[in-house]
Amino acid sequence: MYADCIVPLPLEGVFTYNIPTHLTHLVQVGCRVNVPFGQKKQYAALVTRLHDEKPVYDTKDILTVLEESVMLLPHQLKLWQWVAEYYMCTLGEVYKAAIPSGLKEKDGVVMYRPRTVDFVRLTKDFFDPIRLNALLASLKVARKQQHLLMRYIELTGVNAALTLQNATLVKEITKEEILKASGCTGSILKALCDRGVLEEYEVVVDRIPTSSIPSDLLLPSLSEAQQNAKQAIETEWEKKDVCLLHGVTASGKTEIYIHLINDALKSGKQVLFLLPEIVLTSQLTDRLKKVFGDRLGVYHSRYTDAERVEVYRKQVSDNPYDILIGVRSSVLLPFKNLGLVIVDEEHETSFKQAEPAPRYHARNVALMMAHMAKAKVVLGTATPSLETYNNALQGKYGYVSLTTRYGNVCLPEIEVVDIAELKRKKLMTGMFSPLLLKEMREALERKEQVILFQNRRGFAPMLECQVCGWVPQCPHCDVSLTHHKRSNRLVCHYCSYVQEIPQRCPQCEAEKLSCKGYGTERIEDELTMLFPEAKLMRMDLDTTRSRASYEGIVKGFQRGDADILIGTQMVVKGLDFRRVSVVGILNASTMLNQPDFRSYERAFQMMTQVAGRAGRSANASISRRGRVVLQVHDAKQSTVQQVVRGDYKAMFAEQIEERKLFNYPPLCRLVEVYMKHKDEAVLEHMAEELARTLRMVFGQRVLGPDMPAIARVQTMYIRKVCLKIELEASLTEVRRRLREIQTFLLGKAEYKAAQMYYDVD
Ligand SMILES: [Zn+2]
Ligand SMILES: [Zn+2]
Incomplete structure (x- = not known):
């Protein structure tokens, strides 16, 4: 018997292994097996099919079966196959993306400790009204212990349980909860445990009992509109x-x-x-x-x-x-x-996943999955x-x-400010217009919160020599380095290359390096000068590396730990802060000027969503409608006007017309073919040849080759060719032809070191 397996590698197809007799009763479709690969590698592979068709090549044996249960369900495999086919990648790449790395390691045995939470409870000895009261009286000399115990009794309903002599009525409480509720330290709790009054016990998170209340009774009530x-x-x-x-x-x-x-x-x-x-x-x-x-x-x-x-x-x-x-x-x-x-x-x-493959769109995969x-x-x-x-x-x-x-809370009122004009008149304070400053000041006086949106992290997007115009570039990518003041470094946002900030210009020796543009750190610095009394929080990739730090900011701002939250697109999304009355979009033009056919659509979405963070509460303490100050270089630009009017339909009508005119999705399918190579000349040659070959098959549907906006990342040069395919055409056929061409090109000795991949839709 043989088993076809998916191996977590970016290789086409499945690999066939021999099932040794002692394993035949264990190997089944969907299980994980340990297989040898190449000279000495081993991988945890997933079995997709069992059969008795001997392949033309010599098959190796499956080494072990990693667990008895099935890890890949039949329709899950079907969906993976669809993803690999539609997004033009390999099944191995889908496997890599789908399964946590602990399940891809060759030995497969993941040593994980189940997560536990510490709980606290009254010991059996003290589940007795007389003993408990005597103890409470005796604790008068240990005030804090007495206080903690009282809080415990209150919160868990011990008294009622004692009256009914039913210990199961005592509510469970975690160590963290009781410490928080009593404001006591761990040592106070320990003292009570040492006395034998309370005891700690662990509960595996998975098994934490939920309230037995049926979910029907816990459902939020719906308004008539809902x-x-x-x-x-x-x-x-x-x-x-x-x-x-x-x-x-x-x-x-x-x-x-x-x-x-x-x-x-x-x-x-x-x-x-x-x-x-x-x-x-x-x-x-x-x-x-x-x-x-x-x-x-x-x-x-x-x-x-x-x-x-x-x-x-x-x-x-x-x-x-x-x-x-x-x-x-x-x-x-x-x-x-x-x-x-x-x-x-x-x-x-x-x-949409951009890098690495599978370059899939989760919404579209979800639609297929549901189907x-x-x-x-x-x-x-x-x-x-x-x-x-x-x-x-x-x-x-x-x-x-x-x-x-x-x-029935009103949608926020959006005020557009033309910063180009204000800059000419020298009325801007850094990135702040007089109107935004006024709105912010008033909100802070009313003890309301403010969110500021600037879609760039770091201190400044670039450093520039004021004498000769030199700008530090990433040695590996075609981008300028971002100045990060907190870490005092220059950082590449594409490959994470880091270097010290130079004291003088390496080109002309001048000591006049100045910052150009504004990132979130710089906005934060300006705010400390403008609003010295206000408490600030910053939310961007640099401040939210861990889940804890991210949640800390969200919860902290919700609690009111800060008055102003400055952030990148992270603040845009679905967050619900009830005390925010003013939102400032510092420069909307950067969103509008992206070299992408979706940039206006995205800018509309982003601006509308940021604006939507304002004035979300019907709370009477927030007296007026939420305010949004939208700073932009061209106030008359139509997308900006659509945002102000909240006119989705107008945005749609205008954009769909453009897409029709220039033939872009959703009116066609877009397949981008990317090529990468360390040698730019070889790559240019290959890109020309690819475009030429594609034109022989697809004719006018081929565009390019072009340089993408960032034409070199991590020392690899990049070129792309676009294919626009009619919605009615068979994508299967398109993919088949593309793969043929790919095999042909990469089979040539001169392009051996090149990489090719696809980005669909
Ligand atoms: Zn210089
Ligand atoms: Zn770089």
Whole structure:
């Protein structure tokens, strides 16, 4: 017998291994096996098929079977195959992206300790009213111990349990909770434990009991608008599997999701709730946990590998999570009985993986996944992608809109400021217009919060010699280095190359190096001068490397630890801060001027979403409508005007017209063919040859070769050729021809060292 296996390598196809007789009873489709590869390598491979067709090459033996259970479900494999086919990569690459690295190691045995939480409880000896009261009296000399014990009794309902003589009525409490609630240190708790009054015990996180209250009773109540929207979605589902929920920012989509999830669970189905990484914070997870308890699992890229292995294993076990809330890669996870897929913020560009392969779009994979499982889909957003809205207009998707904010809060008022003119008149203070400063000052006086959006991290995007114009460049990439003042370094944002900041210009020796442009660090510095009293927080890639630091900022700002939050696009996404009344977009023009056919669409989405962070609460303490100050170089630009009017339809109409005119998605399929090489001359030659060969097959559908915006990254030069394919054409055929051409080109001795890959859609 033979087994076809996927190996976690970027190689085409599956590999056939011999099943030694002593393993035949253990090897099954979907299990993980340890296999030899090449001269001395070993990998954990996944079995996709068992058969008795002897291959033409000599087969090696499977070495061991890594576990008895199946790790790859049949329809999951089907979806992986679809991803590999559609996004033109290999099955091995999909495997690499889908499975946490702990499950790809050759020995396969992942030594992970289950996560535990420390709990505290009253000992049996003191579950006795007389002894307990005597103890409390005697503790008068140890005030803090007495206080902690009193808090414990209050919070856990010990008295009621004592009255009824039923110890199971005592509520469980974690060590952290009791320390926080009592304001005591660990040593006070230890003293009580030493006395034999309290004791600590560990609970495995997986097994933390949830409240036995049925989720129905915990559901948030829906407003009339929300109730109507939910019903409308269900009506659309009678005819179509996918429904777009187009609701303005803060319209309360989450409550609708929670009700839909509850319905799916009641019919015994699983739910996948897909979110951009940034939104997947404790904010939303907490809300869902409150209702669904431990039926909910979380899959986050900032989790440790062991934690992700834990989730993966649970999904293939007999007791999987009913709801999995996760980021992009969770579409590749196993689901046994999927009934509902929710993609929140469906327009988010972070659903698309750019590097490495598979260069997939998680929303589109989720749609295919749901289709294969016959599950229903909701795509939720305030600013639909052109693709999705177009599908709704064409009648492919159902469409439901929510036009009012939850609690009838008004949409924020957007004021546009022309900073080009103000700069000419020398009225700008750094990046701040007089209007923005005034709004900020007033908000701070009213004890409200402010969010500032600047889509560049670091201190300044570049350093420049004032004498000769020299700008430090990354030696490996075609980009200038960003000045990071906090770490006092120059950093490449493409390859992470780092160097010291030079004292003088290496070209002309002048000591006049000045900063050009503004990053979040520089904005933060300016604010300390402008608002010395205000407390600041900064949220960008540099301050949020770990999950803890990221959640710390979100929670801290929510609590009111800071008055002003400065951030990159991270602050844009789905965060819900109730006390924010003013939002400043420092320079919207940088978003509009990206060399990408989607730049206007994205700028509209980004501006609308940032603006949507303002004035989200019906709270009476926030007296007026939220304010957004939108600073831009050209106030009359049409996308800016569409944002101000909140006119999604006008944006759509204008952009779709452009896409028609220049033939771009969603009116065609776009396949970008990339080539990389260390030698620029060889690459140019290859790019020309590729374009020529492609034209012989695809004619006018071929564009290029072109230099991408960043034409060299990590010492590799890059060129691309675009293919625009009619929607009706067979993509399978296109892919077949492209692969033929690829094999032909890479087979030539001169291009041996080149790399080729594809980016679809
Ligand atoms: Zn110079
Ligand atoms: Zn670089």
